[in-house]
Amino acid sequence: MAAYFSIILVIVTLVSGLIWAIDAFMFAPKRKQALAIAEQEKALTDEAKEKILQEPVVVETAHSIFPVIAFVLVLRSFLYEPFQIPSGSMMPTLLVGDFILVEKFSYGIKDPVWRSKLVETGEPKRGDIAVFKYPENPKIDYIKRVIGLPGDRVVYRNKHLYIQPACKDGENKCPGLEIVDRTEVNRGEFSQDGFPMLRYTEHLGKVDHDILINPARGEMLQAYFRQPNTQPYEFIVPKGHYFMMGDNRDNSLDSRFWGFVPEANLVGKAVAIWISFEFDRTDADFLPKWVPTGVRFNRVGGLK
Incomplete structure (x- = not known):
């Protein structure tokens, strides 16, 4: 089970990191551009701005878990690992x-x-x-x-x-x-x-x-x-x-x-x-x- 856990941890880290990176370089700039255009047309409330900039659920999840599991991966793979x-x-x-x-x-x-x-x-x-x-x-x-x-x-x-x-x-x-x-x-x-x-x-x-x-x-x-x-x-x-x-x-x-x-x-x-x-x-x-x-x-x- 430990070997499978290592593989799963690597896969989840890579996938979540890739999703986060693609969004950061491709889709996040487009959302900011859409916000700028909308603000030129009319004044927006904070709620409206937040809605335009809101990340998709998949991206938000990847954004949240990637730093945590990346830290766990480095700690467990190269530094210390607990065993029973x-x-x-x-x-x-x-x-x-x-x-x-x-x-x-x-x-x-x-x-x-x-x-x-x-x-x-x-x-x-x-x-x-x-x-x-x-x-x-x-x-x-x-x-x-x-x-x-x-x-x-x-x-x-x-x-x-x-x-x-x-x-x-x-x-x-x-x-x-x-x-x-x-x-x-x-x-x-x-x-x-x-x-x-x-x-x-x-x-x-x-x-x-x-x-x-x-x-x-x-x-x-x-x-x-x-x-x-x-x-x-x-x-x-x-x-x-x-x-x-x-x-x-x-x-x-x-x-x-x-x-x-x-x-x-x-x-x-x-x-x-x-x-x-x-x-x-x-x-x-x-x-x-x-x-x-x-x-x-x-x-x-x-x-x-």
């Missing part, structure tokens, strides 16, 4: 009901229809929370954390994350495979199917962020994405691609299962929660489930 978190795959960092702000220019300025990169502005960094087009269905937006950069070797084994950064040009000694350190925060703050989950602070390069591990759930190696000549738990990130994972490690459909995210699929970097709603209604409640039960003001702010 629909699932718990990024818990505890992001909860269902969080509304986030995505910085669209973090990974390059792209046109809003064909998504061709117009200006280079930066690349994803390890630890970024990124929104991207799901590779298997680009109509769907996904949000995950950037774990592997192009050329990296990523290993996820026994619920521990290991990374071997890509060897840079000119380096005589390439970095080795190292475990990503993590510190236990608590047990049982979150649970799944009655089992307490473990909360850790993971130290991913310069970014410290929290993750969840469900000790009662086994690893699904048989469902992992497979690359030729690699182990089932090993991933070599191709050039121009990124490896993404959810912070809720045992409840996230991510690169472990469907592969890598092409650079062209990147939408932007999640930078803040601008509002967060609670949705605790059940089928027995009078109001529908999509009506919020409260606002989590303590969650509003920047992301890490």
Whole structure:
């Protein structure tokens, strides 16, 4: 729906702007000329003058909406776009009901229809929370954390994350495979199917962020994405691609299962929660489930 909305927004902006421009250069001068002729013939009341200069309904509508939707188009396409978190795959960092702000220019300025990169502005960094087009269905937006950069070797084994950064040009000694350190925060703050989950602070390069591990759930190696000549738990990130994972490690459909995210699929970097709603209604409640039960003001702010 987001992709269709972008196209519709562009079309409405172009059509309304075109209608406004044609009227301004062709028909508005004719109405002014008609007013001048009428005033030469006789004195006119203000009401009569207004009637002669009055814009057609279509033009008046275009005149009213064009500045607004043009501003929305520029803001949404090139600067910031709001997104809603629909699932718990990024818990505890992001909860269902969080509304986030995505910085669209973090990974390059792209046109809003064909998504061709117009200006280079930066690349994803390890630890970024990124929104991207799901590779298997680009109509769907996904949000995950950037774990592997192009050329990296990523290993996820026994619920521990290991990374071997890509060897840079000119380096005589390439970095080795190292475990990503993590510190236990608590047990049982979150649970799944009655089992307490473990909360850790993971130290991913310069970014410290929290993750969840469900000790009662086994690893699904048989469902992992497979690359030729690699182990089932090993991933070599191709050039121009990124490896993404959810912070809720045992409840996230991510690169472990469907592969890598092409650079062209990147939408932007999640930078803040601008509002967060609670949705605790059940089928027995009078109001529908999509009506919020409260606002989590303590969650509003920047992301890490």
